[in-house]
Amino acid sequence: MDGRRISAAIFDLDGTLLNTEQVTKDLLKEFLVGYGKVVDMEKEDKRMGMIHHESAIAIVKDYDLSITPQQYSQSIMPMYHEKWLQAKPLPGVNRLMKHLQKHGIPFALASNSVKKNVLVKVSSQKGWEESFSVILGSDEVKSGKPSPDLFLEAASRMGVDASCCLVLEDSLVGIRAGKAAHMQVVAVPSIQTESDQFSIADYVIHSFLDFQPQIWGLPPFDDWVLNALPIDPIHFKGSYKNGFLEEISDINASDIPGQAWGVYFGWVDFDSHERFKIVVSIRWDCSCGFFTRNIQACFISGSNEQIRDQQIEVALVGYIRGFQTKQNPSTDAKILDDDKSIALACLDSAAYSYHRCSPA
Template sequence: MDCGGFCSCRAETQISAVIFDLDGTTLNTEKATKDVLKDFLAKYGKVLDKEKEDNRLGKMHKESAASIVKDYELPLTADEFSKEIIPYYQERWPQAKALPGANRLIRHLHKHGVPFALASNSLRKHVEGKISHQEGWEELFSVILGGDEVNSGKPSPDIFLEAAKRMGADAVHCLVIEDSVVGVTAAKAAGMKVVAVPSLPTQTHRYSTANSVLHSLLEFQPEIWGLPPFEDWVQNALPIEHLFVEGIVSKGDPRDGCTFLSITADESSSESLPDQVSGVYFGWARLGTHGIFKVVVAIGWDPHSDIATTIIQPCLIGEFNEYISGEQLQLLIVGYIRQLSIEENNLGGFDTIEKDKSIADGALDLPMFSNTMSSPLLAESTCRGSGCCE
């Protein structure tokens, strides 16, 4: 069984409790707030260094604040920096959305009575502020911990050990889900199993100590860890919280009943996609004045880029023989089919396989998916073409 990247797929011990990280693992706060530090530094004539910020990922705010002030030689103390920048982050928190698969897993564990905790290096009051915008989260988590409630934050194991203690669980029977290297280090130091869903998708080699490395929580399989399996797949298709992308088509390439589109995604649209969204999806595509079509969408990474650059490759299902160039494209992604292979994830040679098209085609005829075509996100259009919903 391929559990994504490198991993030890079968747990050696039965997992009885789960501990989640917050930022970048369950909540897309890092995308929602991504320009805050950059804009803040610009006020002081400084330029953000992405490598330094990647290395700060997951660390305590107090520690990060001190190192930011030092690294950028800001004319502020760490406390002054924090007081000045935190309100800018708080303004963005309401925009943060649950990462793909997070709500699904949280509600699944709650349904089956599996205790689960939230353990973040953020201050407890900031944790509460962030999750207050997510329906039900405050009530669903068995335990909520902030970094200021333990002696030392991650990479120290303190916060995970305290979470386990409050849940009445042994550390050896706990599974941690993390996105940062410091979080993985802390979980291993606590003697716990850990699944990494990296916020640094092009640097998975840094997560080699994790028991499993996934591209998305949609790939998570509870039964591997002795937890109750999901039961929400419908004919090999998984309903998901909708994703929306807009772009311009540069060309269309008809192949075997599926027209591959090369698109330039709208910057604000593609930037709204989480980093942890790799996989094969399906949904609806509105193509300019041509109508609304069924579509399979592969999302992966540009292997030739030094930074994490998302590649979106839609394929209209059905015969479509018209020349396409410069057309506006709207993608409403409503379901998930599978993870990409290691080779496909770099999208150097992704080619939608017949099974993907068949699953998407059949699923989009089901009421639970076909009804989504009327979403207000897709402008009204006259549906036509053999790949279109009839």
């Protein structure tokens, strides 16, 4: 952005590459029930990105728990380990990693988690451990984020000048660490907010599907097909009413990544084995004072009468565009005739075929 050519990338892990925060979001709530305590989300949001040791001390103090931070960790960590194995890559992550590999751009992983926990998460993703030039945990440097130590050590091990590194982070703690290391920083916020706190980053995107390598002097993507982007399928169950989809989840956590934001298309399956084509617009709405997911839906095959009062299984397989949320999100998020035309052409193409709409 300021004339420095990027020659390496450094990723955060939790909430940036993997939806670990999404699959573990209710663990603290479940833990605190046993102590008669209720989660304070304002405090937990501010804790995002902290190293576990510091977080454990703060949680024991904030909730006045009758245990030590060490006892807290011993009790809750097995619960986290189980959930981490269920974590999935966030939209566009595998695409970007493969793109960097293809063009010989080294990339590192620098996490505020300790190294052994980082490896548990990474090893559950096929091919990831071998893809990173460097994998670092906070226990391998003097101080974790927001200190720049992790990022500076990653750059040193890659043999790259810090000023030529691009940091990709989801938390304010990580963004501050990247800026303290005098690196360029892209924020991919995992908290659905338009807060100006992320303005200290050099660039803010809602998901890696919106990442543009050429901005940083990197080779551009060349994988768009028929004016859309094939994606790793996003699965969820839902019900349709009055032009909108409501997600139905078997568990408390959503099956739709928090970073899913924009216009997508895909397939809908019914118990009757019928299959329809669909375009959806996914955004977050805060008009009621809190964030809720808003999924506008347009079926481009079949009829609304056939869909009403049925549970459906959705597999989104393509991405068309994002929108400028700071302007008029309700207008930007409308499904346009162009979106329908693009989706219809794509879903008749083999590049967007899908054989089974069923959550993994």
